[in-house]
Amino acid sequence: MISTGSRHRKYTILPLTRVEGHGKVTIHMNGEGEVEQARLHIVEFRGFERFILGRPYWEIPVIVQRLCGICPVSHHLAAAKAMDRIVGGEHLTPTAEKIRRLMHYGQIFQSHALHFFHLSSPDFLFGTDGTAASAFEAPAEQRNILAVAARYPQLAVQGVMMRRYGQEIIRATAGKKIHGTGAVPGGVNKNLSLSERDVLLKEAERMLEWARGALRLARDFTMDHLAELIPFGSFDSNHLSLVRESDGALDLYDGVLRAVDKDGRKLVDDVNCQRYLEVVREEVRPWSYMKFPFLRELGPEQGWYRVGPLARMNTCSFIGTPEADAAHREFMELNQGRPNNVTMCYHWARMIELLHSIEAIRDLLDDPDLQGDDLVVSGPRREEAVGLLEAPRGTLFHHYRVNRNDEVTMCNLIVSTTSNNEPMNRAVTKVAKDHFTGRKEIPEGLLNHIEVAIRAYDPCLSCATHAVGGMPLAVELRDASGALVDRRVRDAV
């Protein structure tokens, strides 16, 4: 499409399950065989911002979570937080706040376990046991949880059971594992009964033990393959997340906005969520349905930033639970306390958060406030509100206006993966430039590299398309006239 001269070529990489509704990659080569540019196209559009206009505000936390069935709790809670303010109930009762936090940590726990075990572990396990030439080049036929289960049954079962534990917490707090209804404007609609608590508490120590093991696996993999991982799809960037208001600690449920540059200089600090529009803007580009956010002060060229586990490690001052805090200090030592810009370190960061969330869950489960029955508050009505939180994949922004008839009149959503749009495009371009340049044929073995780079970000646009396996790739080589020159499919055997 973009090719101009007759010797220009274009690779289209179709993670096929994404063609069915989510995304694809194109790599454009010039006549010299150099990569000119690579693009990750997001090919889905739903229109939530428009079609929820006119709906009553109390429906919103239940409707918008249907954006994503992989981390519905994030949307459910971000919308609920905005609606708390609409009903003047933003100072939740301790019971309501803690039930929501429990729900959210359960969500982080299940999502991170899913991403690491079901999705990424084949790369680590088969890439490092001598099966593959490179640390993240597992053969296609092994790239799924069933292959992991065959070879490392214990680990696969741990992954499945950790995800299940997170889902059980969600069920206990939200009423349902997927698309629950627990959070309502100004609070929650149920507390945690003692019997529900006891079931969860019984398993907590085992989950903690397994989370420690997962963190060790991620850390050791990173440290053992550092030379290979450091340049892989990496680049310097800004990082953004919420941090706790009082002391800058990691806080996944609530806080103020902070952004740092590649060296750790604070670009944004202590900004109240209600003022997020002073901080971010979103650029529209014709070739993707997903927008490109940037820090307003730096502009679209310089202001793009990363979100998610890696960014959170870089922005937070410390982590408020002891084991995860120690892990965070060790993580930050890798770059002498300055931000870590290594894309592949997302996995390690994610496992630090896995450990943090189970530590937080264990502490919360002991809290008698969870059995309180003061569930909902309200106060003076407002017409506009913003709700932010840190979803598994990064900062999530919900912004609404509601009129006097209780109808939503404006809705703006910036989902986590959107903030990582530019970084994912850069990672893909970097990998393409490093590995594809100068090649005359489609390098089949290298397709996986593209996939690994995208996967580090755990993109929500389709994380489940490769939730249990790899992304199948079809690459088409086309000349400038668009005629098919070569085609290769990488596919499980």
Next chain:
Amino acid sequence: MAAKPRIATVSLAGCFGCHMSLLDLDERILKLAELVEFDRSPINDYKDFRARCAVGVVEGGCCTEENVHVLERFRKQCDLLVSIGECAISGGIPAMRNNIPLRECLEEAYLKSPGVYNPGGVIPNDPEIPLLLHRLYPCHEVVKIDLFIPGCPPPADAIWDALVSLLAGRPAAPAYDRLKYD
């Protein structure tokens, strides 16, 4: 040993919640893998059908032309086609856009939303991204569907019951308490 029946799954205009509910089978997912051979599905790396399938499971309705192509391909390749979840059955939440002109939806997202930086007034239209249909179609309006499993998403147990019955050649009639219409 007789070949195991093959099963394929796909997500069209859904949120993946139905697939997540399938994953909520937890350890039973490994058991399911003993009963069936997974063909094209997010559960493995197959990019296209390897062989004709006994059962195809479809999440989500059709909101782009590509969704329609994929659904037609599923109909051709599968003996039985199952619509799983509200979106596949009725369009679900995404079908709320059906009584609004598509253009308005696009304008709201790309031109009007606060914080948008769009000096050129661009609405994404590159040939690399698929055309949106003017409305969202439930699957049975596009191809014949043999079985519907309701819920948003259906509980894992309902999916399990339906699949196991189908594979055993029994009619799939979910127990009352497993039918959800949320």
